[in-house]
Amino acid sequence: MRFKLRPSDDAFYEFFSKAAANLVRGTELLNELALPGADVQSISERLVEVEHDSDAITHELYKKINTSFITPFDREDIYRLGSLLDDVMDHLEAVGSLLYLYGLTKLPSLPREVHEIVDVLDQQAKLTAAAMPRLKTMKDLSEYWVECNRLENEGDRAYRMLLVRLFSGEYDALTVLKMKEVADELEAACDAFEHVANTVETIAVKES
Template sequence: MFSRFMPKEGHFFKLFNAHADEIVTGAKALVVLMQAVGQNDAQVAKSTADIDDSETRADSINHEVMALMHATFITPLDRDEIHQLISHMDDVLDTIQDVAETMSLYDIVDVTPEARKLAELSLSCAERVRSAVALLSNMDNGQTILKTCREIDELESDADRVLRSALSRLFREEQDVRQVLKFKGIYELLESITDRCEDVAKILEAVVLENS
Protein backbone atom coordinates (compact mmCIF):
# COMPACT_ATOMS: atom_id res chain seq x y z
CA MET A 1 0.00 0.00 0.00
CA PHE A 2 2.94 2.34 0.55
CA SER A 3 3.87 2.23 -3.15
CA ARG A 4 1.39 5.01 -3.91
CA PHE A 5 3.39 7.35 -1.66
CA MET A 6 6.67 6.75 -3.44
CA PRO A 7 7.94 9.39 -5.86
CA LYS A 8 7.24 8.57 -9.49
CA GLU A 9 9.86 10.98 -10.83
CA GLY A 10 10.72 8.99 -13.90
CA HIS A 11 7.12 8.80 -15.05
CA PHE A 12 6.59 12.55 -14.75
CA PHE A 13 9.60 13.25 -16.95
CA LYS A 14 8.54 10.62 -19.48
CA LEU A 15 5.20 12.38 -19.76
CA PHE A 16 6.85 15.79 -20.15
CA ASN A 17 9.03 14.37 -22.92
CA ALA A 18 6.08 12.72 -24.63
CA HIS A 19 4.20 16.03 -24.62
CA ALA A 20 7.23 17.87 -25.98
CA ASP A 21 7.43 15.31 -28.80
CA GLU A 22 3.83 16.13 -29.71
CA ILE A 23 4.65 19.85 -29.77
CA VAL A 24 7.41 19.22 -32.30
CA THR A 25 5.17 16.91 -34.34
CA GLY A 26 2.47 19.57 -34.46
CA ALA A 27 4.96 22.31 -35.38
CA LYS A 28 6.40 20.18 -38.20
CA ALA A 29 2.90 19.56 -39.53
CA LEU A 30 2.27 23.32 -39.45
CA VAL A 31 5.37 23.97 -41.58
CA VAL A 32 4.19 21.36 -44.10
CA LEU A 33 0.72 22.91 -44.04
CA MET A 34 2.11 26.35 -44.85
CA GLN A 35 4.11 24.91 -47.73
CA ALA A 36 1.11 23.01 -49.11
CA VAL A 37 -1.50 25.80 -49.06
CA GLY A 38 -2.46 26.67 -52.63
CA GLN A 39 -0.35 23.76 -53.93
CA ASN A 40 -1.73 20.52 -52.55
CA ASP A 41 -5.20 20.44 -50.95
CA ALA A 42 -4.83 16.80 -49.89
CA GLN A 43 -1.64 17.64 -48.00
CA VAL A 44 -3.32 20.62 -46.36
CA ALA A 45 -6.10 18.33 -45.11
CA LYS A 46 -3.59 15.73 -43.90
CA SER A 47 -1.42 18.28 -42.09
CA THR A 48 -4.48 19.80 -40.42
CA ALA A 49 -5.58 16.33 -39.27
CA ASP A 50 -2.04 15.59 -38.04
CA ILE A 51 -2.09 18.75 -35.93
CA ASP A 52 -5.48 17.82 -34.48
CA ASP A 53 -4.20 14.33 -33.65
CA SER A 54 -1.12 15.74 -31.89
CA GLU A 55 -3.24 18.17 -29.89
CA THR A 56 -5.57 15.33 -28.83
CA ARG A 57 -2.66 13.13 -27.73
CA ALA A 58 -1.09 16.05 -25.87
CA ASP A 59 -4.37 16.74 -24.06
CA SER A 60 -4.42 13.12 -22.92
CA ILE A 61 -0.85 13.46 -21.61
CA ASN A 62 -1.83 16.67 -19.82
CA HIS A 63 -4.67 14.88 -18.05
CA GLU A 64 -2.35 11.99 -17.15
CA VAL A 65 0.17 14.42 -15.59
CA MET A 66 -2.57 16.04 -13.52
CA ALA A 67 -3.90 12.68 -12.34
CA LEU A 68 -0.40 11.49 -11.47
CA MET A 69 0.33 14.68 -9.58
CA HIS A 70 -2.75 14.18 -7.40
CA ALA A 71 -1.93 10.51 -6.84
CA THR A 72 1.73 11.05 -5.93
CA PHE A 73 2.78 11.97 -2.42
CA ILE A 74 6.25 13.24 -3.37
CA THR A 75 6.61 14.96 -6.75
CA PRO A 76 9.97 15.63 -8.47
CA LEU A 77 9.13 19.33 -8.88
CA ASP A 78 6.92 21.73 -7.00
CA ARG A 79 3.28 20.95 -7.80
CA ASP A 80 2.64 24.47 -9.06
CA GLU A 81 5.67 24.19 -11.34
CA ILE A 82 4.40 20.90 -12.74
CA HIS A 83 0.98 22.42 -13.34
CA GLN A 84 2.38 25.52 -15.01
CA LEU A 85 4.87 23.59 -17.12
CA ILE A 86 2.40 21.12 -18.60
CA SER A 87 -0.28 23.80 -19.02
CA HIS A 88 2.07 26.14 -20.89
CA MET A 89 3.28 23.26 -23.03
CA ASP A 90 -0.34 22.49 -23.85
CA ASP A 91 -0.85 26.14 -24.82
CA VAL A 92 1.81 25.78 -27.53
CA LEU A 93 -0.08 23.01 -29.31
CA ASP A 94 -3.43 24.71 -28.77
CA THR A 95 -2.07 27.77 -30.57
CA ILE A 96 -0.67 25.66 -33.41
CA GLN A 97 -4.12 24.13 -33.78
CA ASP A 98 -5.68 27.62 -33.71
CA VAL A 99 -3.50 28.61 -36.67
CA ALA A 100 -4.56 25.57 -38.71
CA GLU A 101 -8.23 26.11 -37.89
CA THR A 102 -8.02 29.81 -38.73
CA MET A 103 -6.38 29.04 -42.08
CA SER A 104 -9.36 26.83 -42.91
CA LEU A 105 -11.95 29.23 -41.50
CA TYR A 106 -10.55 32.16 -43.50
CA ASP A 107 -10.27 29.99 -46.63
CA ILE A 108 -6.65 30.97 -47.17
CA VAL A 109 -5.49 29.81 -50.61
CA ASP A 110 -2.09 31.50 -50.71
CA VAL A 111 0.58 31.88 -48.05
CA THR A 112 3.16 34.65 -47.85
CA PRO A 113 6.89 34.10 -47.26
CA GLU A 114 6.50 35.82 -43.88
CA ALA A 115 3.86 33.29 -42.76
CA ARG A 116 6.13 30.43 -43.78
CA LYS A 117 9.04 32.02 -41.94
CA LEU A 118 6.95 32.40 -38.77
CA ALA A 119 5.98 28.73 -38.98
CA GLU A 120 9.64 27.77 -39.35
CA LEU A 121 10.60 29.90 -36.33
CA SER A 122 7.80 28.21 -34.38
CA LEU A 123 9.27 24.82 -35.24
CA SER A 124 12.73 25.96 -34.14
CA CYS A 125 11.26 27.10 -30.81
CA ALA A 126 9.37 23.83 -30.41
CA GLU A 127 12.52 21.79 -31.01
CA ARG A 128 14.35 23.75 -28.33
CA VAL A 129 11.47 23.30 -25.91
CA ARG A 130 11.80 19.56 -26.48
CA SER A 131 15.57 19.71 -25.96
CA ALA A 132 15.27 21.65 -22.71
CA VAL A 133 12.48 19.45 -21.33
CA ALA A 134 14.53 16.33 -22.10
CA LEU A 135 17.29 17.65 -19.80
CA LEU A 136 14.99 18.53 -16.92
CA SER A 137 15.30 15.25 -15.03
CA ASN A 138 18.89 16.07 -14.04
CA MET A 139 19.70 19.48 -12.55
CA ASP A 140 23.33 18.97 -13.55
CA ASN A 141 21.99 20.02 -16.96
CA GLY A 142 20.90 23.38 -15.53
CA GLN A 143 23.28 25.58 -17.51
CA THR A 144 22.44 23.81 -20.78
CA ILE A 145 18.74 24.26 -20.08
CA LEU A 146 19.26 27.98 -19.42
CA LYS A 147 21.24 28.32 -22.65
CA THR A 148 18.46 26.62 -24.60
CA CYS A 149 15.90 28.90 -22.98
CA ARG A 150 17.93 31.93 -24.11
CA GLU A 151 17.84 30.54 -27.63
CA ILE A 152 14.04 30.35 -27.39
CA ASP A 153 13.98 33.99 -26.28
CA GLU A 154 16.12 34.96 -29.27
CA LEU A 155 13.85 33.07 -31.68
CA GLU A 156 10.82 34.79 -30.17
CA SER A 157 12.51 38.15 -30.82
CA ASP A 158 13.18 37.06 -34.41
CA ALA A 159 9.49 36.21 -34.76
CA ASP A 160 8.56 39.66 -33.43
CA ARG A 161 10.69 41.26 -36.14
CA VAL A 162 9.16 39.08 -38.86
CA LEU A 163 5.69 39.96 -37.58
CA ARG A 164 6.39 43.70 -37.67
CA SER A 165 7.81 43.44 -41.18
CA ALA A 166 4.88 41.33 -42.36
CA LEU A 167 2.30 43.74 -40.96
CA SER A 168 4.11 46.72 -42.45
CA ARG A 169 4.10 45.14 -45.92
CA LEU A 170 0.50 43.99 -45.53
CA PHE A 171 -0.77 47.48 -44.67
CA ARG A 172 1.27 49.06 -47.48
CA GLU A 173 0.50 46.65 -50.29
CA GLU A 174 -2.84 44.92 -49.66
CA GLN A 175 -5.89 46.87 -50.85
CA ASP A 176 -8.55 44.37 -49.83
CA VAL A 177 -9.55 45.12 -46.24
CA ARG A 178 -10.80 41.56 -45.74
CA GLN A 179 -7.42 40.16 -46.71
CA VAL A 180 -5.71 42.61 -44.38
CA LEU A 181 -7.84 41.42 -41.47
CA LYS A 182 -7.35 37.75 -42.35
CA PHE A 183 -3.58 37.88 -42.66
CA LYS A 184 -3.16 40.17 -39.66
CA GLY A 185 -4.92 37.54 -37.56
CA ILE A 186 -2.87 34.69 -39.00
CA TYR A 187 0.44 36.52 -38.58
CA GLU A 188 -0.36 37.34 -34.96
CA LEU A 189 -1.41 33.77 -34.19
CA LEU A 190 1.76 32.40 -35.77
CA GLU A 191 3.92 34.77 -33.74
CA SER A 192 2.05 33.84 -30.57
CA ILE A 193 3.28 30.23 -30.94
CA THR A 194 6.77 31.53 -30.16
CA ASP A 195 5.32 33.52 -27.26
CA ARG A 196 3.86 30.34 -25.81
CA CYS A 197 7.22 28.60 -26.22
CA GLU A 198 8.82 31.51 -24.37
CA ASP A 199 6.29 30.98 -21.55
CA VAL A 200 7.52 27.38 -21.26
CA ALA A 201 11.12 28.63 -21.26
CA LYS A 202 10.38 30.97 -18.35
CA ILE A 203 8.99 28.09 -16.29
CA LEU A 204 12.03 25.95 -17.11
CA GLU A 205 14.35 28.80 -16.12
CA ALA A 206 12.49 29.21 -12.82
CA VAL A 207 12.76 25.48 -12.08
CA VAL A 208 16.49 25.46 -12.78
CA LEU A 209 17.21 28.57 -10.73
CA GLU A 210 15.13 27.31 -7.82
CA ASN A 211 16.87 23.94 -7.77
CA SER A 212 20.43 25.03 -8.53
Protein backbone atom coordinates in the same frame (compact mmCIF):
# COMPACT_ATOMS: atom_id res chain seq x y z
CA MET B 1 27.87 17.99 -2.02
CA ARG B 2 24.18 18.55 -2.73
CA PHE B 3 21.83 15.87 -1.43
CA LYS B 4 18.67 15.15 -3.42
CA LEU B 5 15.82 15.14 -0.94
CA ARG B 6 13.06 14.28 -3.40
CA PRO B 7 12.77 10.92 -5.12
CA SER B 8 12.88 10.85 -8.89
CA ASP B 9 9.72 9.77 -10.69
CA ASP B 10 10.46 9.33 -14.37
CA ALA B 11 6.75 9.48 -15.26
CA PHE B 12 6.68 13.26 -14.89
CA TYR B 13 9.64 13.74 -17.22
CA GLU B 14 8.06 11.36 -19.72
CA PHE B 15 4.89 13.47 -19.78
CA PHE B 16 6.91 16.62 -20.48
CA SER B 17 8.94 14.88 -23.17
CA LYS B 18 5.83 13.51 -24.89
CA ALA B 19 4.15 16.92 -24.80
CA ALA B 20 7.23 18.58 -26.30
CA ALA B 21 7.53 15.89 -28.99
CA ASN B 22 3.96 16.72 -29.99
CA LEU B 23 4.98 20.35 -30.46
CA VAL B 24 7.60 19.22 -32.97
CA ARG B 25 4.91 17.26 -34.80
CA GLY B 26 2.73 20.37 -34.72
CA THR B 27 5.33 22.68 -36.30
CA GLU B 28 6.19 20.03 -38.89
CA LEU B 29 2.52 19.90 -39.91
CA LEU B 30 2.41 23.71 -40.16
CA ASN B 31 5.39 23.54 -42.51
CA GLU B 32 3.55 20.94 -44.61
CA LEU B 33 0.43 23.09 -44.64
CA ALA B 34 2.29 25.96 -46.27
CA LEU B 35 3.69 23.84 -49.12
CA PRO B 36 2.23 24.26 -52.63
CA GLY B 37 -0.25 21.52 -53.48
CA ALA B 38 -0.61 20.37 -49.85
CA ASP B 39 -3.70 18.41 -48.82
CA VAL B 40 -4.80 21.22 -46.53
CA GLN B 41 -7.85 19.47 -45.06
CA SER B 42 -5.93 16.30 -44.21
CA ILE B 43 -3.03 18.19 -42.64
CA SER B 44 -5.39 20.39 -40.63
CA GLU B 45 -7.23 17.30 -39.35
CA ARG B 46 -3.94 15.65 -38.35
CA LEU B 47 -2.99 18.81 -36.47
CA VAL B 48 -6.28 18.64 -34.56
CA GLU B 49 -5.48 15.01 -33.66
CA VAL B 50 -2.07 16.03 -32.32
CA GLU B 51 -3.74 18.76 -30.26
CA HIS B 52 -6.19 16.22 -28.80
CA ASP B 53 -3.25 13.95 -27.97
CA SER B 54 -1.57 16.84 -26.17
CA ASP B 55 -4.76 17.47 -24.18
CA ALA B 56 -4.78 13.81 -23.12
CA ILE B 57 -1.13 14.01 -22.03
CA THR B 58 -1.89 17.12 -19.96
CA HIS B 59 -4.86 15.46 -18.25
CA GLU B 60 -2.75 12.40 -17.44
CA LEU B 61 -0.05 14.67 -16.02
CA TYR B 62 -2.59 16.40 -13.76
CA LYS B 63 -3.91 13.03 -12.62
CA LYS B 64 -0.36 11.93 -11.83
CA ILE B 65 0.24 15.08 -9.75
CA ASN B 66 -3.00 14.59 -7.82
CA THR B 67 -2.21 10.95 -7.00
CA SER B 68 1.46 11.45 -6.08
CA PHE B 69 2.43 12.02 -2.48
CA ILE B 70 5.84 13.42 -3.42
CA THR B 71 6.78 15.10 -6.72
CA PRO B 72 10.27 15.70 -8.20
CA PHE B 73 9.79 19.47 -7.88
CA ASP B 74 7.05 21.89 -6.79
CA ARG B 75 3.54 20.84 -7.79
CA GLU B 76 2.70 24.39 -8.87
CA ASP B 77 5.65 24.38 -11.26
CA ILE B 78 4.66 20.98 -12.67
CA TYR B 79 1.11 22.23 -13.26
CA ARG B 80 2.39 25.42 -14.85
CA LEU B 81 4.87 23.70 -17.15
CA GLY B 82 2.29 21.15 -18.27
CA SER B 83 -0.29 23.87 -18.88
CA LEU B 84 2.13 26.06 -20.84
CA LEU B 85 3.21 23.19 -23.10
CA ASP B 86 -0.46 22.57 -23.83
CA ASP B 87 -0.98 26.29 -24.55
CA VAL B 88 1.68 26.18 -27.27
CA MET B 89 -0.10 23.28 -28.94
CA ASP B 90 -3.42 25.13 -28.80
CA HIS B 91 -1.91 28.08 -30.70
CA LEU B 92 -0.28 25.82 -33.30
CA GLU B 93 -3.57 24.03 -33.92
CA ALA B 94 -5.37 27.38 -34.19
CA VAL B 95 -2.96 28.53 -36.90
CA GLY B 96 -3.57 25.37 -38.93
CA SER B 97 -7.34 25.51 -38.53
CA LEU B 98 -7.56 29.19 -39.47
CA LEU B 99 -5.39 28.74 -42.56
CA TYR B 100 -7.66 25.93 -43.68
CA LEU B 101 -11.06 27.36 -42.69
CA TYR B 102 -10.30 30.81 -44.10
CA GLY B 103 -8.99 29.29 -47.33
CA LEU B 104 -5.74 31.26 -47.03
CA THR B 105 -3.65 28.47 -48.54
CA LYS B 106 -5.50 29.16 -51.81
CA LEU B 107 -3.67 32.46 -52.12
CA PRO B 108 -0.95 32.49 -54.82
CA SER B 109 1.47 32.34 -51.89
CA LEU B 110 1.43 33.01 -48.18
CA PRO B 111 3.40 36.06 -47.03
CA ARG B 112 7.10 35.29 -46.66
CA GLU B 113 6.92 36.36 -43.03
CA VAL B 114 4.45 33.58 -42.23
CA HIS B 115 7.03 31.03 -43.35
CA GLU B 116 9.69 32.83 -41.30
CA ILE B 117 7.60 32.67 -38.12
CA VAL B 118 6.74 29.00 -38.69
CA ASP B 119 10.48 28.33 -39.08
CA VAL B 120 11.10 30.10 -35.74
CA LEU B 121 8.38 27.96 -34.13
CA ASP B 122 9.96 24.81 -35.56
CA GLN B 123 13.32 25.75 -34.03
CA GLN B 124 11.70 26.56 -30.68
CA ALA B 125 9.84 23.23 -30.72
CA LYS B 126 12.99 21.23 -31.37
CA LEU B 127 14.88 23.13 -28.66
CA THR B 128 12.07 22.47 -26.20
CA ALA B 129 11.90 18.77 -27.06
CA ALA B 130 15.66 18.45 -26.54
CA ALA B 131 15.49 20.30 -23.21
CA MET B 132 12.66 18.38 -21.50
CA PRO B 133 14.64 15.18 -20.77
CA ARG B 134 17.34 17.34 -19.14
CA LEU B 135 14.88 18.45 -16.46
CA LYS B 136 15.69 15.23 -14.64
CA THR B 137 19.27 16.37 -13.96
CA MET B 138 18.70 20.14 -14.27
CA LYS B 139 21.96 20.31 -16.25
CA ASP B 140 22.81 22.09 -19.50
CA LEU B 141 19.52 23.99 -19.63
CA SER B 142 20.67 27.63 -19.71
CA GLU B 143 21.52 27.56 -23.42
CA TYR B 144 17.98 26.34 -24.07
CA TRP B 145 16.14 29.24 -22.45
CA VAL B 146 18.59 31.84 -23.78
CA GLU B 147 18.21 30.57 -27.35
CA CYS B 148 14.44 30.17 -27.03
CA ASN B 149 14.16 33.80 -25.90
CA ARG B 150 16.39 34.92 -28.79
CA LEU B 151 14.15 33.07 -31.22
CA GLU B 152 11.07 34.71 -29.70
CA ASN B 153 12.63 38.10 -30.46
CA GLU B 154 13.25 36.93 -34.02
CA GLY B 155 9.62 35.86 -34.27
CA ASP B 156 8.49 39.27 -32.99
CA ARG B 157 10.48 41.01 -35.73
CA ALA B 158 8.94 38.77 -38.40
CA TYR B 159 5.47 39.41 -36.91
CA ARG B 160 5.95 43.19 -37.11
CA MET B 161 7.10 42.92 -40.71
CA LEU B 162 4.08 40.74 -41.46
CA LEU B 163 1.79 43.47 -40.12
CA VAL B 164 3.57 46.03 -42.30
CA ARG B 165 2.95 43.82 -45.34
CA LEU B 166 -0.69 43.18 -44.46
CA PHE B 167 -1.46 46.89 -44.14
CA SER B 168 0.56 47.91 -47.21
CA GLY B 169 -2.38 47.56 -49.59
CA GLU B 170 -1.06 44.33 -51.11
CA TYR B 171 -4.12 42.39 -49.93
CA ASP B 172 -7.83 43.10 -49.92
CA ALA B 173 -9.45 44.07 -46.62
CA LEU B 174 -11.06 40.67 -45.94
CA THR B 175 -7.81 38.80 -46.50
CA VAL B 176 -6.04 41.24 -44.18
CA LEU B 177 -8.56 40.54 -41.41
CA LYS B 178 -8.18 36.78 -41.83
CA MET B 179 -4.40 36.89 -42.06
CA LYS B 180 -4.14 39.21 -39.05
CA GLU B 181 -5.88 36.57 -36.92
CA VAL B 182 -3.41 33.94 -38.13
CA ALA B 183 -0.51 36.32 -37.46
CA ASP B 184 -1.69 36.89 -33.89
CA GLU B 185 -1.85 33.13 -33.24
CA LEU B 186 1.65 32.71 -34.67
CA GLU B 187 2.98 35.42 -32.37
CA ALA B 188 1.11 33.90 -29.41
CA ALA B 189 2.76 30.54 -30.14
CA CYS B 190 6.23 32.16 -30.13
CA ASP B 191 5.41 33.87 -26.83
CA ALA B 192 4.08 30.61 -25.37
CA PHE B 193 7.36 28.85 -26.17
CA GLU B 194 9.19 31.64 -24.34
CA HIS B 195 6.88 31.20 -21.34
CA VAL B 196 7.79 27.50 -21.26
CA ALA B 197 11.49 28.39 -21.34
CA ASN B 198 11.07 30.99 -18.58
CA THR B 199 9.28 28.43 -16.41
CA VAL B 200 12.07 25.92 -16.96
CA GLU B 201 14.56 28.60 -15.90
CA THR B 202 12.53 29.27 -12.74
CA ILE B 203 12.42 25.57 -11.89
CA ALA B 204 16.16 25.17 -12.49
CA VAL B 205 16.96 28.12 -10.23
CA LYS B 206 14.72 26.77 -7.47
CA GLU B 207 16.27 23.31 -7.70
CA SER B 208 19.90 24.46 -7.93
